[in-house]
Amino acid sequence: MKSFLYFIGVLIVIFVIFQFIPSYEKANPTFDKTKEIKISKDLKSIFKKSCYDCHSFETNWPWYADVAPMKWVVRRDVVEGRKALNFSIWDSYPNAKKEELKKKIFRSINLAMPLPQYLWLHPDAKLSSDDKKKVQNWASNGKGYIKMEVR
Ligand code: HEC
Known part of the structure; x- marks a missing residue:
């Protein structure tokens, strides 16, 4: 029993120390709304539901974004996600980048997005096959398919 309490004590100390380890910044910067992506309401609501938490400046930060060790993962996903694709500044991307x-x-x-660790806690963010069709139709400029390079 004594060693069990000792063990719990050590865990608590580690947990407290974790909280002081610096992490990525948690912020929703203000942005120029005129640069946000311009798409149909329908598509926008799909992206808002499933992608905006990591791919926009309008992240709904969960409470665990303030608690290590979860915050390390959540904040990193948002910072890296915004770097890769940010719908809030879409219209400032050059056309080639948009394409x-x-x-x-x-x-x-089809596979990777939204990230699996996000879907565990946000099961509603999973895209239905109808959502996917709408997104892919938009992404392929109405063609419904995209020529993929063979690697
Ligand atoms: C939990 C956060 C999160 C969510 C939600 C999320 N993404 Fe991502 N996404 C990321 C991260 C992190 C990266 C960067 C991965 C990397 O560069 O390795 C990324 C990268 C991407 C990329 C770039 C891939 C590449 O090869 O450069 C695309 C496109 C993308 N996401 C689309 C989406 C779409 C569409 C949705 C919604 C259906 C979505 N993501 C939802 C976190 C997320």
Whole structure:
């Protein structure tokens, strides 16, 4: 019993020390709304539901974004996600970048996006096959398919 309490004590100390380890910044910077992506309401609501938490400046930060060790994962996903694709500043991307990102969006939703660790806690963010069709139709500029390079 004594060693068990000792063990719990050590865990608590480690947990407290964790809280002082610096992490990525948690912020929703203000942005120029005119640069936000311009798409149909329908598509926007799909992206808002499933992608905006990591791919926009309008992140809904969960409480565990303030608690280590979870905050390390959550904040990193948001920082890296915004770097890769940010719908809040979409219209400031050059056209070539938009087209490249559309291809990546088309591909990413088949498997990788939203990230699995996000879906555990946000099961509603999972895209339905109807959502996927709408997103892929937009991403392929109405063609419904995208020519993929063979690697
Ligand atoms: C939990 C956070 C999170 C959510 C939710 C999320 N993503 Fe991501 N996404 C990331 C991260 C992190 C990266 C960067 C991964 C990397 O560069 O390795 C990324 C990268 C991407 C990329 C770029 C891939 C590449 O090859 O450069 C695309 C496209 C993308 N996400 C699309 C989406 C779409 C579409 C959704 C919604 C259906 C979505 N993501 C939801 C975190 C997320």
